[in-house]
Amino acid sequence: MPRLFSALLLSLLLSQGVGAQDASERWYKVELLVFEQPNGLNAEQWNPLPELRYPDALRFLVDPRQLEAARNRYGSASHVDSRGRIVAATTAPGLGGVHADALGAPEDATPLPSAFVKLPNAEQELRDTAAYMQRAGGYRTLFHEAWLQPVTDASRAIPLALDTSGDTPTWPELQGTITLSLARFLSLETNLWLNTQGNYLPSGWQMPAPPKAPPALLLNSPLLDDGSAAAPVAGATQGNLGTVQSSPQQKAGDGIAEAPYPYRHAVLHQQTRRMRSNQMHYLDHPLLGVIIKLTPLETGEVAEPAQDE
Template structure:
């Protein structure tokens, strides 16, 4: 996996190992996916919601890659940046330079070695042999595409202006859709990075059998106005981490200097006791869940490509469309991606 520092190279290059994968494999069908998730701001308040829904992230999932976000993080980081096959970005310090070793003293050649070695005959070249056919290319999957690639933006903006709906997630990307056992859920929030609970959390999974299938495991954090009293549910889990920052290893301290410093310190037991009139500091309890309740949307929908599908819920709505991509389209997208990388690197 290549590393980069300059933000001029888009994050597509970070996942370039996927770019040259044996492309439009016969077993894989590629699609351009557009997914819109919104809330009903005037959702039914008389619904009876499960007080303690089972909320969980998948054991293994992946993230969308946002090129500008990845480039900005790489530019602000003093080190290298890498995006893995799950869409996680790793920021690492530059490796320590290796100590230079003295160049070895060349041996004095023997008299017999003064004459050049006999030339080996090159193997005959078969003029009729053809070079192996180039593998078709595919674009890097799971990279958020520009807004111009989306079909629903005008409708989503109109819905939001009405005041009855609020867009919580709206992205477009390309991906191969695999059978259920090989499909990875897509995690749609970054709560694992922020340490905070956004309004929308969870994951969606696309897989294919005879038909395309969408499975949602989403939950909406709410103010709980529909709940009696002041009861609050326990905080749901935060998502997995998508940004991993590796710190440089601390320099080794001199043993004797550390030992002398410890001897100079006061009695640790005496230091641990609060002075008269003081109280011991409370342990950090971590972030506080700012919502009262979460409502789960766990649904499954069988779909056809080229059609808009809508999953309904009293508090949430999901709109999705998958457009199939043929080999020619994938090749063109991959070539455009390579051209963009080359232009950015100049």
């Protein structure tokens, strides 16, 4: 693993906190590929008004480079919270000025790897497959990431957002969440939609704009010498962390004018699939194809990445 990426993962491990492994959790390496099927838009008659929503509680995948950008701009107290949101801050909350980087794990804790952190592209088993599909088959990759995570029973499973639309003034093509859970079988639940130009619909018709995800980037106000909060300055997004001039306590999108919905329609992919580990699973859909593989990590393998980092 490249040295820079290893350092960023170690930083994430400390900022998220390290605890003893929950015996009821099973850890997996997850690889997910979402792609657009060629000629899929005209494959069938789509619901003109699909019910699109994000769940009330969700979490995000963390890009270590986005955290690094926040720390370069705001200081090393910028950290990742329990839902994968990057909190850009100059003082870590509740630490009395102690940087999160200085915190270690309890001596008796079993080290855990950083969950829900995007792995380097070299860790993706489907890289060559995805490239071939695009080159030879006309399939278009919309999302392709790999990460580690514990998988719990459905009552504790938290949906994972694939987009960060809450940090931007406009809408990405692909939005929505997936949820992984474990009972007798592994289970994948998809709640994804693809925003389209709607050329298959009557001319001039446009559906209402779909919702956006909650913010994945939070800006924390540093305290000034007199104990008051710094004046907010809007305009930070995950894409321009290096250019923001201050750290307001607000979501990143606050103060950014909302752009008009640039699409006319959205096609929903909503399925539930039982799965087995160590196998590729394909969820068929006329427009949005999904390939996923979950590889179980044994106890030694769970601790090993954290120790290596």
